[in-house]
Amino acid sequence: MTPDNNNDTTLFNWEEAKATLTKFMPLMVEDQIHTAQSDIVNPLPEDKRQALMDIPFQEGPRSADEVMHELNDFVYQHRTKQSHPRFFSFIPLALSPISVVGEAINSFYSPYGGSHTLSEGMAVAEKKLMNWMGEQIGYPVKELGGLFVSGGSMANLTASIVARDEKLKEDELVKGTVYVSNQTHSSVAKGIRIMGIPRANIRKVKTNDAFQMIAEDLEKQIEQDKADGFIPFLIVGSCGTTNTGSIDPLHQLADISEAHDMWLHIDGAYGASAILSSHRHLLDGVERSDSISWDGHKWLFQTYGCAVVICKDRQAMSRTFSENPEYLTDIQSDDSNINFWDMGIELTAPARGMRLWYTLQRVGLKEMRNAIDKGFENAQHFEDLFRKQPYFEIVSPAQLSIVNVRFNDGKHTEQELNQINKKLSEMSTQRNNAIYYTTMLHNKTVLRFCCMHPLLTLQDVQQVVDQINEDLASLGLIES
Numbered sequence: 001m002t003p004d005n006n007n008d009t010t011l012f013n014w015e016e017a018k019a020t021l022t023k024f025m026p027l028m029v030e031d032q033i034h035t036a037q038s039d040i041v042n043p044l045p046e047d048k049r050q051a052l053m054d055i056p057f058q059e060g061p062r063s064a065d066e067v068m069h070e071l072n073d074f075v076y077q078h079r080t081k082q083s084h085p086r087f088f089s090f091i092p093l094a095l096s097p098i099s100v101v102g103e104a105i106n107s108f109y110s111p112y113g114g115s116h117t118l119s120e121g122m123a124v125a126e127k128k129l130m131n132w133m134g135e136q137i138g139y140p141v142k143e144l145g146g147l148f149v150s151g152g153s154m155a156n157l158t159a160s161i162v163a164r165d166e167k168l169k170e171d172e173l174v175k176g177t178v179y180v181s182n183q184t185h186s187s188v189a190k191g192i193r194i195m196g197i198p199r200a201n202i203r204k205v206k207t208n209d210a211f212q213m214i215a216e217d218l219e220k221q222i223e224q225d226k227a228d229g230f231i232p233f234l235i236v237g238s239c240g241t242t243n244t245g246s247i248d249p250l251h252q253l254a255d256i257s258e259a260h261d262m263w264l265h266i267d268g269a270y271g272a273s274a275i276l277s278s279h280r281h282l283l284d285g286v287e288r289s290d291s292i293s294w295d296g297h298k299w300l301f302q303t304y305g306c307a308v309v310i311c312k313d314r315q316a317m318s319r320t321f322s323e324n325p326e327y328l329t330d331i332q333s334d335d336s337n338i339n340f341w342d343m344g345i346e347l348t349a350p351a352r353g354m355r356l357w358y359t360l361q362r363v364g365l366k367e368m369r370n371a372i373d374k375g376f377e378n379a380q381h382f383e384d385l386f387r388k389q390p391y392f393e394i395v396s397p398a399q400l401s402i403v404n405v406r407f408n409d410g411k412h413t414e415q416e417l418n419q420i421n422k423k424l425s426e427m428s429t430q431r432n433n434a435i436y437y438t439t440m441l442h443n444k445t446v447l448r449f450c451c452m453h454p455l456l457t458l459q460d461v462q463q464v465v466d467q468i469n470e471d472l473a474s475l476g477l478i479e480s
Contacts, residue, residue, distance in 0.1 A: 103303045173196050175230050177225050185269070241270075277372040290311065382461055391472075
């Protein structure tokens with residue numbers, strides 16, 4: 001009997017998919033090419049919001065042209081373009097088109113990301129990539145384990161759960177204490193609460209003038225908690241805080257964790273990429289940690305949803321997440337057949353690491369290193385330009401690709417200075433060609449610049465500083 005190859009349904013019509021992509025892909029690429037010349041913030045007008053809400057889900061199909069035009073007009077054009085070179089807020093999305101290609105390729109095949117057996121090629125490639133990343137950190141390749149996850153939140157949560165299971169018994173959760181700094185990302189504390197540690201058991205250790213965790217205060221807090229009957233089990237150090245780019249004293253944290261038999265996790269979601277830069281020495285000591293989070297969609301220029309958690313000991317991960325005890329014997333000496341579902345929370349998952357594998361293979365390590373180095377260069381250039389003006393205060397100097405400054409002419413109250421700096425941010429947002437939101441450091445409102453985009457030029461940086469000076473002059477705060 002001859003099989004019927006006719007396909008009259010839209011749902012599985014690859015020819016239509018091919019035609020749609022052939023038509024619209026060039027338009028989408030063209031739109032991205034001109035990102036640097038476009039507005040950064042693009043809110044959704046009320047009439048379009050309502051039009052989008054009014055689109056029904058109906059019984060019959062609609063034309064691809066009609067649906068694609070609606071997506072473009074009502075959805076994707078109305079976003080903050082975090083991939084704009086002059087978007088300096090949060091940790092920007094410096095989106096590489098090579099990553100887009102890598103994700104598109106992987107999406108076409110959509111390999112099952114949880115199982116070695118079901119997607120052997122993908123599993124081998126991702127394991128190779130994770131082993132290589134772990135090797136750059138300084139972990140022993142034969143023992144390390146890892147998992148690609150959606151982002152830093154899931155990476156930090158995954159590592160924290162492993163730490164809990166390695167260091168605490170089930171009836172000790174209420175006594176377990178965790179140590180973060182007052183600059184640690186909020187996702188860390190959120191994950192710790194999710195895994196069952198009481199909120200009151202999360203200790204926020206003070207930071208110094210460079211916004212690094214004070215190791216002496218950490219040691220004192222641990223000793224006090226032990227005396228009070230608590231069980232200190234996890235220290236979370238930061239390798240590039242979101243506010244300032246600060247790196248905690250990694251060797252000191254490692255000394256303390258080893259002395260007290262604690263787990264040391266490093267939140268490197270943003271800053272771990274500096275391992276691949278010319279400034280690798282700044283992360284000296286990271287190799288002594290037990291685990292690390294590392295986001296590809298931050299300083300490795302990937303599309304959203306590409307991050308990794310790497311543990312020095314893969315057996316620790318499997319002891320927590322594997323439901324097959326007999327499996328542990330197999331992984332003691334060989335990781336070639338590990339199923340990723342035994343290394344983390346998810347069973348069904350996409351192959352999140354393949355876009356990064358493609359990017360590194362396509363561009364090479366030299367270009368990646370140069371791209372990361374550009375962030376260091378631009379942050380330092382911002383600092384140098386601001387230091388030339390006597391009315392700017394460098395609240396946090398250039399660290400990684402972040403610098404924090406504020407206007408301070410010595411003639412205004414703290415409240416007035418906070419309002420002035422907030423006004424400067426608002427004026428730039430209104431112009432919509434450079435976005436730098438404020439943050440709070442030492443109870444001061446400051447202008448924060450995260451300038452990691454490789455396409456940001458020194459001339460761009462000069463123009464941003466010049467515009468701030470013009471804004472100050474327009475407010476009558478400096479002479480024009």
